[in-house]
Amino acid sequence: MTYQEAYDQLVDLIDDIESETTPLDELPGKIRQATDLIAYCQERLRAVEGGFQDAVSRIKPG
Amino acid sequence: MSPIRLADLAYAVEAVVEQNFAGKGFWVVAETSDIKNYPDRNYCFLTLVDRDTGSPGGRDSVAKMEAAIWRKNYSIIRGFEQATGVAFSRNISVLLFVTVAFHAVYGMRLEIHQIDHSYTLGNLERERQAILDMLVRDHADFVWQENGVYITANQLLPRPLAWQRLALIAAPNSDGWRDFRHELQHNPFGYRYQIDEYLTQVQGQGADRAICGQLDKILASGVSYDAVVMVRGGGSQLDFGSFDSLRVGLAVAMFPVPILTGIGHERNVSIADMLCHQSVKTPTKAAAFLIDHNRQFEEQCLRQFARLTEAARERLLGTRENLSMQTERFRFTTHDYLKNRHLELAEKSVTLKHLDPANVLRRGYAMLMRDGRIITKTSALAIGDRIQLRLADGVTNATIQ
Numbered sequence: 476m477t478y479q480e481a482y483d484q485l486v487d488l489i490d491d492i493e494s495e496t497t498p499l500d501e502l503p504g505k506i507r508q509a510t511d512l513i514a515y516c517q518e519r520l521r522a523v524e525g526g527f528q529d530a531v532s533r534i535k536p537g
Numbered sequence: 538m539s540p541i542r543l544a545d546l547a548y549a550v551e552a553v554v555e556q557n558f559a560g561k562g563f564w565v566v567a568e569t570s571d572i573k574n575y576p577d578r579n580y581c582f583l584t585l586v587d588r589d590t591g592s593p594g595g596r597d598s599v600a601k602m603e604a605a606i607w608r609k610n611y612s613i614i615r616g617f618e619q620a621t622g623v624a625f626s627r628n629i630s631v632l633l634f635v636t637v638a639f640h641a642v643y644g645m646r647l648e649i650h651q652i653d654h655s656y657t658l659g660n661l662e663r664e665r666q667a668i669l670d671m672l673v674r675d676h677a678d679f680v681w682q683e684n685g686v687y688i689t690a691n692q693l694l695p696r697p698l699a700w701q702r703l704a705l706i707a708a709p710n711s712d713g714w715r716d717f718r719h720e721l722q723h724n725p726f727g728y729r730y731q732i733d734e735y736l737t738q739v740q741g742q743g744a745d746r747a748i749c750g751q752l753d754k755i756l757a758s759g760v761s762y763d764a765v766v767m768v769r770g771g772g773s774q775l776d777f778g779s780f781d782s783l784r785v786g787l788a789v790a791m792f793p794v795p796i797l798t799g800i801g802h803e804r805n806v807s808i809a810d811m812l813c814h815q816s817v818k819t820p821t822k823a824a825a826f827l828i829d830h831n832r833q834f835e836e837q838c839l840r841q842f843a844r845l846t847e848a849a850r851e852r853l854l855g856t857r858e859n860l861s862m863q864t865e866r867f868r869f870t871t872h873d874y875l876k877n878r879h880l881e882l883a884e885k886s887v888t889l890k891h892l893d894p895a896n897v898l899r900r901g902y903a904m905l906m907r908d909g910r911i912i913t914k915t916s917a918l919a920i921g922d923r924i925q926l927r928l929a930d931g932v933t934n935a936t937i938q
Contacts (some may be wrong), residue, residue, distance in 0.1 A: 485863055493870045499878060502871075509852075509867050516860050524853055532847055 712770030799823030
């Protein structure tokens, strides 16, 4: 799954909860899914940020 | 008439010459021939000729005189060379300020006091112009004029982003060669250049052919050079003849690799300078030009890199902020959802409480029963009926009246 796909799914889930259309029984499932998606996005973001730092430090200006 | 001694005749001639020419100076146009220069002794002997240009071949002498430049005037030679860029050598047309003297032993001799630079410069200019006109006329594909400026194929060649592979034409072990290499190799940015040398004499007789020969070798090498650099230092001999020649001018204009000249002069611009891709004043400046161009390219790269990192950084920051925002939203949305469910339930149980019969009774209502059955209508009751009244705290009996 791409970062954008995960992110979009997360937003949809939160929209569902916010609109209160979710039956209570389905809430735990959605909570679990949302936290998984957040964790995934955070991990991906951290990885890209780390790679970026490495790339920048490899090029010495001047 | 009795014979006289040669010396007496010589002295007589000397006297006549002295009488008529002493203290008189003349500006004379002549052509040099047979120069014997003694720089360590500061004098120079030469032959001056006047050629009959009307005769076939235009080479017959109509006059020839010996001349000398003595110690006190010796500096005029260097002065002439520096101002005109022409070597003081044979077969050049010059305008001289001379005095006439006759010496019993050495004969008639002119003493040269001054050389007129502008006369020679004028001639040079004329010759140069004639060559340029010839180039424009006969080689219009490679040399033409626009608004009085000469444009050539060499000038229009595209420049590489960075100069790295160079072909160097210079005189071996010359100042020009040394200065250029030194400046290039000790540049402050640590740029490295590949320099292939095509060394030859660039001044004097036959130098124009030699230069063209090196240009041919460069083409034949099969190496794709970024530029050909032609340098020549100040040095003691100042001679632009080769760079003003038709042969070199044409070769430069036509050459398929950009030619850069740094041929070391202050005022004059040679034909090679005019027709090449880029001309600068000295070999050192030629090196500086190459270094500077590469520096611009490097700075451009660094700028792009800075842009790239800036854009990437912003993008990552934005993404991080968005994710944080959604995470927050998730937290309080879920919280609100659960809170609302609690509220709903609380509301329902309040309603239930109200509806509980026990609470209704507590509020002052009574339940009326007859024979264990609840009566809700007054029409169901008759006078004399025995009823039970259930109140909040218990039951009591009553009779309808």
